[in-house]
Amino acid sequence: MNPECFENLRLELRRGSLVLAVLAELRTERYGYTLRKSLEDHGMPVDESTLYPLLRRLESQGLLASEWREEDKRNKRFYRLTDDGRDMLGQLVLEWRGIGQSLEQIL
Amino acid sequence: MDLIERYLQQVRFWLPAGHEDLVAEWAEDLRCQADEAEARLGRPLTEADTAELLKRLGSPLEAAGRIVPASPWLDPALTMLYRFVLKVVLLCALPAVFAVLALPAALLSRHPLAEVAGAMESFVNSEVYALGVVTLVFLALQHFRPRLLAQWDPRRLPPLSLPRGLKPVPRASSVAEIIFGLLFAGWWIEAGTRLPVAWSSRLGAIPPTGPLWAELRGIWFAPILVLALANVAVAALCLARPHLSRFRLAWGALSNGAMAGICGAALASQDPGLQAGIRLLAKPGAWIPGADPVSFLFQQGLTLLLAGMCVGTAIGAVVQGIRFLASLAGEARETA
Numbered sequence: 001m002n003p004e005c006f007e008n009l010r011l012e013l014r015r016g017s018l019v020l021a022v023l024a025e026l027r028t029e030r031y032g033y034t035l036r037k038s039l040e041d042h043g044m045p046v047d048e049s050t051l052y053p054l055l056r057r058l059e060s061q062g063l064l065a066s067e068w069r070e071e072d073k074r075n076k077r078f079y080r081l082t083d084d085g086r087d088m089l090g091q092l093v094l095e096w097r098g099i100g101q102s103l104e105q106i107l
Numbered sequence: 108m109d110l111i112e113r114y115l116q117q118v119r120f121w122l123p124a125g126h127e128d129l130v131a132e133w134a135e136d137l138r139c140q141a142d143e144a145e146a147r148l149g150r151p152l153t154e155a156d157t158a159e160l161l162k163r164l165g166s167p168l169e170a171a172g173r174i175v176p177a178s179p180w181l182d183p184a185l186t187m188l189y190r191f192v193l194k195v196v197l198l199c200a201l202p203a204v205f206a207v208l209a210l211p212a213a214l215l216s217r218h219p220l221a222e223v224a225g226a227m228e229s230f231v232n233s234e235v236y237a238l239g240v241v242t243l244v245f246l247a248l249q250h251f252r253p254r255l256l257a258q259w260d261p262r263r264l265p266p267l268s269l270p271r272g273l274k275p276v277p278r279a280s281s282v283a284e285i286i287f288g289l290l291f292a293g294w295w296i297e298a299g300t301r302l303p304v305a306w307s308s309r310l311g312a313i314p315p316t317g318p319l320w321a322e323l324r325g326i327w328f329a330p331i332l333v334l335a336l337a338n339v340a341v342a343a344l345c346l347a348r349p350h351l352s353r354f355r356l357a358w359g360a361l362s363n364g365a366m367a368g369i370c371g372a373a374l375a376s377q378d379p380g381l382q383a384g385i386r387l388l389a390k391p392g393a394w395i396p397g398a399d400p401v402s403f404l405f406q407q408g409l410t411l412l413l414a415g416m417c418v419g420t421a422i423g424a425v426v427q428g429i430r431f432l433a434s435l436a437g438e439a440r441e442t443a
Contacts (some may be wrong), residue, residue: 031135032132032135032136033136033140047164047173047280048136048137049173050132050173052129052133052136053129053174075131075135076135077135102287
């Protein structure tokens with residue numbers, strides 16, 4: 001097996017599920033670093049240059065809202081799900097479970 | 108933390124405008140990582156610890172490349188470099204050469220419309236040719252990519268010397284200064300034989316004449332050449348080290364002041380010429396009886412050009428000098 005090819009396919013597979021994981025984690029308000037730590041603790045490590053552009057994209061799609069706030073004398077950008085984001089997460093979870101069931105049957 | 112700020116300074120340089128917010132957020136993330144590492148080690152991070160933290164992110168070029176969508180046939184770091192080189196070549200260097208050399212020559216020719224159309228066609232061809240050459244070079248780099256980026260060392264990042272309110276010297280402007288400076292110096296060395304604007308026109312055959320020209324080519328020849336070459340050297344230094352904004356301001360004030368002085372001194376030595384120039388301004392149709400029309404126009408044109416340059420460079424020197432002093436004062440206030 002070509003390890004480089006496997007790594008590319010593995011990343012592709014995980015990238016698709018990253019949006020779902022980020023939306024789910026942001027049911028609770030978090031800032032970038034704690035979000036990254038939480039994803040990592042749940043086995044979904046993601047680097048900064050992937051996460052922050054993704055958060056921008058989700059915010060521009062109206063699924064997330066953010067604001068800069070001071071905490072521990074440092075400015076941090078906090079994110080939370082919007083109502084649209086909550087609806088979208090519900091839809092995506094249903095879709096994810098459907099895909100899982102189908103794949104289970106196929107595999 | 109200084110190393111982190113130096114790293115982010117370089118990331119900002121490579122990113123297109125509009126990503127400041129994202130870099131600020133990333134900076135906070137890095138500070139949190141540094142805090143966590145300090146808590147784990149039970150001591151403040153050394154420079155070597157911070158360098159290890161940054162190495163994990165890759166060079167600033169690679170990090171910026173991962174943020175901006177990459178080209179499908181180049182890796183992210185090379186994509187950033189490819190876009191930068193294309194911007195410099197297609198949007199700065201070629202249009203500048205066209206605007207300074209080809210366009211005036213075409214406009215001064217016997218058939219300006221036809222010559223301008225021809226020059227435009229050459230310009231478009233040059234752009235397409237340059238696009239092809241740059242693309243081929245980067246495809247080759249992608250194929251035979253040296254492992255230079257893997258040897259990247261955060262401790263060799265340029266120092267954080269940008270005072271508040273100063274931005275890095277834009278690389279495109281440094282490149283343009285180098286190109287124009289070298290073109291000017293080349294022309295100045297052989298300027299006794301022809302005018303800069305008209306290699307292809309009738310004016311190209313007319314040797315520049317007149318007392319003001321003789322004055323410039325006499326005692327001012329070497330100072331002007333040295334100033335032009337020094338400007339090229341400073342632009343090359345700023346291209347390699349864009350954070351030298353304050354030094355660039357100081358040099359700008361000095362060199363503009365020197366140029367204003369040269370122009371003023373040359374004009375002062377040509378009092379009758381200066382008066383004729385003022386007469387020409389007051390009454391554009393005025394003519395000196397018996398004067399050769401081409402020589403007269405050349406002398407007056409040069410007088411007005413030098414007067415404009417004298418005023419323009421003097422204003423530039425004052426503005427840059429004030430900005431330089433303001434940045435020094437700002438730093439002194441912050442230190443206090």
